[in-house]
Amino acid sequence: MDRLDFYRSLATESDQRILFFVIDGLGGLPHPETGLTELEAAATPTLDALAAAGESGLVTPVLAGVTPGSGPAHISLFGYDPLVWQVGRGVLAALGVEFDLRAGDVAARINFCSLDPEGRITDRRAGRIGDQIGAPLAERLDGISLGDSVQCSVRHVKQYRACVVFRGGGLDGRIADTDPQATGVPPLQPEALDPAATHTAALATEFIDRARELLSGEPVANGVTLRGFDSYHPFPSLCELYGLDPGAVASYPMYQGVARLVGMTIYPSKDEPDALAARVSEASRHDFVFLHYKGTDSRGEDGDYDAKVAEIESADSLLARVRDAFDVVMVTGDHSTPWSMRSHSWHPVPVLIASRHCRPHGGDGRFGESACVQGSLGHILSMDIMPLVLAHAGKLKKFGA
Amino acid sequence: MDRLDFYRSLATESDQRILFFVIDGLGGLPHPETGLTELEAAATPTLDALAAAGESGLVTPVLAGVTPGSGPAHISLFGYDPLVWQVGRGVLAALGVEFDLRAGDVAARINFCSLDPEGRITDRRAGRIGDQIGAPLAERLDGISLGDSVQCSVRHVKQYRACVVFRGGGLDGRIADTDPQATGVPPLQPEALDPAATHTAALATEFIDRARELLSGEPVANGVTLRGFDSYHPFPSLCELYGLDPGAVASYPMYQGVARLVGMTIYPSKDEPDALAARVSEASRHDFVFLHYKGTDSRGEDGDYDAKVAEIESADSLLARVRDAFDVVMVTGDHSTPWSMRSHSWHPVPVLIASRHCRPHGGDGRFGESACVQGSLGHILSMDIMPLVLAHAGKLKKFGA
Numbered sequence: 083m084d085r086l087d088f089y090r091s092l093a094t095e096s097d098q099r100i101l102f103f104v105i106d107g108l109g110g111l112p113h114p115e116t117g118l119t120e121l122e123a124a125a126t127p128t129l130d131a132l133a134a135a136g137e138s139g140l141v142t143p144v145l146a147g148v149t150p151g152s153g154p155a156h157i158s159l160f161g162y163d164p165l166v167w168q169v170g171r172g173v174l175a176a177l178g179v180e181f182d183l184r185a186g187d188v189a190a191r192i193n194f195c196s197l198d199p200e201g202r203i204t205d206r207r208a209g210r211i212g213d214q215i216g217a218p219l220a221e222r223l224d225g226i227s228l229g230d231s232v233q234c235s236v237r238h239v240k241q242y243r244a245c246v247v248f249r250g251g252g253l254d255g256r257i258a259d260t261d262p263q264a265t266g267v268p269p270l271q272p273e274a275l276d277p278a279a280t281h282t283a284a285l286a287t288e289f290i291d292r293a294r295e296l297l298s299g300e301p302v303a304n305g306v307t308l309r310g311f312d313s314y315h316p317f318p319s320l321c322e323l324y325g326l327d328p329g330a331v332a333s334y335p336m337y338q339g340v341a342r343l344v345g346m347t348i349y350p351s352k353d354e355p356d357a358l359a360a361r362v363s364e365a366s367r368h369d370f371v372f373l374h375y376k377g378t379d380s381r382g383e384d385g386d387y388d389a390k391v392a393e394i395e396s397a398d399s400l401l402a403r404v405r406d407a408f409d410v411v412m413v414t415g416d417h418s419t420p421w422s423m424r425s426h427s428w429h430p431v432p433v434l435i436a437s438r439h440c441r442p443h444g445g446d447g448r449f450g451e452s453a454c455v456q457g458s459l460g461h462i463l464s465m466d467i468m469p470l471v472l473a474h475a476g477k478l479k480k481f482g483a
Numbered sequence: 484m485d486r487l488d489f490y491r492s493l494a495t496e497s498d499q500r501i502l503f504f505v506i507d508g509l510g511g512l513p514h515p516e517t518g519l520t521e522l523e524a525a526a527t528p529t530l531d532a533l534a535a536a537g538e539s540g541l542v543t544p545v546l547a548g549v550t551p552g553s554g555p556a557h558i559s560l561f562g563y564d565p566l567v568w569q570v571g572r573g574v575l576a577a578l579g580v581e582f583d584l585r586a587g588d589v590a591a592r593i594n595f596c597s598l599d600p601e602g603r604i605t606d607r608r609a610g611r612i613g614d615q616i617g618a619p620l621a622e623r624l625d626g627i628s629l630g631d632s633v634q635c636s637v638r639h640v641k642q643y644r645a646c647v648v649f650r651g652g653g654l655d656g657r658i659a660d661t662d663p664q665a666t667g668v669p670p671l672q673p674e675a676l677d678p679a680a681t682h683t684a685a686l687a688t689e690f691i692d693r694a695r696e697l698l699s700g701e702p703v704a705n706g707v708t709l710r711g712f713d714s715y716h717p718f719p720s721l722c723e724l725y726g727l728d729p730g731a732v733a734s735y736p737m738y739q740g741v742a743r744l745v746g747m748t749i750y751p752s753k754d755e756p757d758a759l760a761a762r763v764s765e766a767s768r769h770d771f772v773f774l775h776y777k778g779t780d781s782r783g784e785d786g787d788y789d790a791k792v793a794e795i796e797s798a799d800s801l802l803a804r805v806r807d808a809f810d811v812v813m814v815t816g817d818h819s820t821p822w823s824m825r826s827h828s829w830h831p832v833p834v835l836i837a838s839r840h841c842r843p844h845g846g847d848g849r850f851g852e853s854a855c856v857q858g859s860l861g862h863i864l865s866m867d868i869m870p871l872v873l874a875h876a877g878k879l880k881k882f883g884a
Contacts, residue, residue, distance in 0.1 A: 083569075085546075088546070089548075439512060439821070439824060439830075441520070441830060441852055442518070456857055457856070458856050460541065460831075461861075466548070468548075469548030470548045472548055473550065473828075473829040479550070480552050482551060482555040482565075482569070482570075482572075
């Protein structure tokens with residue numbers, strides 16, 4: 083029996099409300115002078131109290147040794163096997179800007195770029211143009227006609243980023259990126275990775291050519307590259323699976339997109355604690371609230387230990403402001419972003435679950451990587467978090483008699 | 484390669500004898516005044532000594548977050564993937580009363596109930612009639628004729644409970660329960676949950692009508708409801724898989740049934756320690772003895788902390804009396820039944836394995852939920868216990884060369 087079908091068969095109602103708090107890139111690595119990770123160095127009274135009264139452990143995102151991107155990392159946290167339920171960055175980008183995707187659509191991310199007269203890339207991000215330039219450029223590309231049988235839509239995402247959606251019969255998203263990840267060379271041609279995608283790759287080539295014509299007068303953003311092609315296959319929603327009415331509070335389109343993919347109502351927020359707390363309060367009618375905090379990951383990618391510590395403390399105080407409205411609180415990261423690696427990593431991430439049905443396990447009274455090694459949740463896979471949270475909230479009934 | 488086939492391919496003989504002791508609903512939750520679970524509060528010198536000399540850990544029954552019924556919980560403990568090897572309550576009930584099921588039989592549980600003159604249920608359990616009334620009523624229903632091609636057998640189980648087995652060609656157990664779980668309404672009709680079960684559902688309807696005729700003169704038990712319909716698909720036995728000659732000492736039909744399902748010889752017992760110990764001694768020719776202790780689960784479902792503590796102590800002294808006859812001793816629960824939840828739960832269950840090949844792991848010298856978090860067995864799934872026990876008993880040979 084399929085794992086999701088199995089859990090679906092156990093879903094039942096309860097009046098318990100769940101806070102699902104994802105502190106992006108939470109896990110870290112020790113500072114050589116103190117031996118403490120970013121989380122261990124941070125003053126986190128709220129996380130510590132919840133871990134002491136609740137259960138803690140370590141979560142492996144996706145599978146042992148796998149460094150996940152934000153898409154699969156969140157998909158696993160939401161309880162979907164990330165090897166079964168894969169989704170491309172293009173689809174996530176389109177969902178993130180509220181594009182109404184339909185099954186079979188092919189989506190890709192667009193980067194505006196700068197090309198020299200010979201068509202070679204001089205800047206892969208077109209001088210990081212702002213929204214005031216990027217938005218009207220995206221609008222100019224929207225509705226490029228590729229013939230009667232295909233509909234082609236472009237939406238602006240942020241700064242130099244946009245996305246394109248192709249709609250029509252028989253499209254296939256198995257197409258390679260056109261960004262050569264280098265300057266001084268022209269963009270690559272969209273290459274079909276499967277014979278079934280040949281037609282779609284030809285449409286993408288035509289789109290790129292037409293875009294270049296429309297952008298030819300632009301001083302900086304006179305070209306585009308396409309990445310993360312993917313066909314859209316709708317996910318069974320958290321409502322279909324578990325009867326949840328989930329809301330998502332997130333500041334970045336990427337996380338709004340992955341939340342929309344699983345059927346959440348989106349409460350977009352500014353990227354700062356006051357705004358996030360206010361939006362959580364507005365989302366209070368939902369029995370499941372996904373709250374996403376971004377700053378930790380960004381500072382980890384900057385390699386800035388102290389700044390990541392400060393962001394963790396900020397996430398802790400945000401949690402203090404919102405947690406009382408919930409019966410079950412889960413906190414983890416989608417992955418580790420250790421300051422010393424300046425990137426996502428495969429390291430397991432601390433997790434805590436607090437509810438009225440916990441087996442607290444002393445430890446040292448702190449929420450951190452070392453303490454969580456001995457937590458009562460043990461070492462689990464990220465896709466196991468959702469069923470555990472549902473169980474704590476009384477939303478899974480007994481299996482068999 | 485299928486998991487069971489894999490382990491089967493490794494099975495080999497040894498003279499080691501295994502005690503497989505299941506303390507039903509063993510796992511618990513802390514008492515708010517002491518922070519100790521039922522097991523942690525109990526005086527358990529035998530369990531403590533075995534855990535100190537052996538290996539301990541925590542077992543997740545079935546899968547993360549899943550609260551199992553007794554059927555799937557035991558099936559997993561016996562080493563079968565509970566999502567692959569599912570079995571309905573009707574089949575377990577029929578096996579529990581030693582009915583000689585054959586592949587393709589459809590079994591269901593019967594509850595005698597009270598109906599008013601309009602056919603509405605006034606008591607779903609017929610006033611909880613005792614065996615002296617229930618047994619002859621079941622006998623009266625045995626052999627109801629539903630035509631030449633179908634054989635229909637009824638057996639008494641306990642009090643107001645019985646079971647029915649339909650035997651014939653093309654039967655299908657995908658039929659909904661007829662118990663409406665309410666009074667003041669008539670029983671439901673047996674509804675086919677799959678078109679293939681239409682014929683069987685019609686037979687069940689006819690059976691219920693005939694039963695009502697035969698019970699029409701009864702003062703209390705004048706109707707029946709049917710639940711837990713299931714087709715019987717024989718399991719590969721523990722003998723076929725591992726060459727074991729297993730015996731089961733259990734006081735309740737349910738556990739005798741699940742033991743029979745995997746090919747154990749049953750030693751029914753009264754539900755008290757002296758009787759159980761004597762039956763274990765009678766079962767001494769078996770190289771694998773499954774011993775089931777029920778009281779812990781019952782007191783957990785009562786929500787009675789002290790009584791569950793006392794039952795755990797009673798199980799401990801039972802273990803002291805029987806353990807010397809075995810080379811390998813495994814002790815766990817099929818699931819947790821925390822006193823504070825008054826029900827089965829998903830919480831991992833303490834487990835210990837003692838043999839001459841152990842890696843003891845200090846801990847605090849006690850067998851309990853907190854100590855087991857750090858046990859050398861780690862956190863495992865219940866279906867992994869059987870192969871571990873077989874390995875400790877020298878009954879699994881090397882894989883590959």
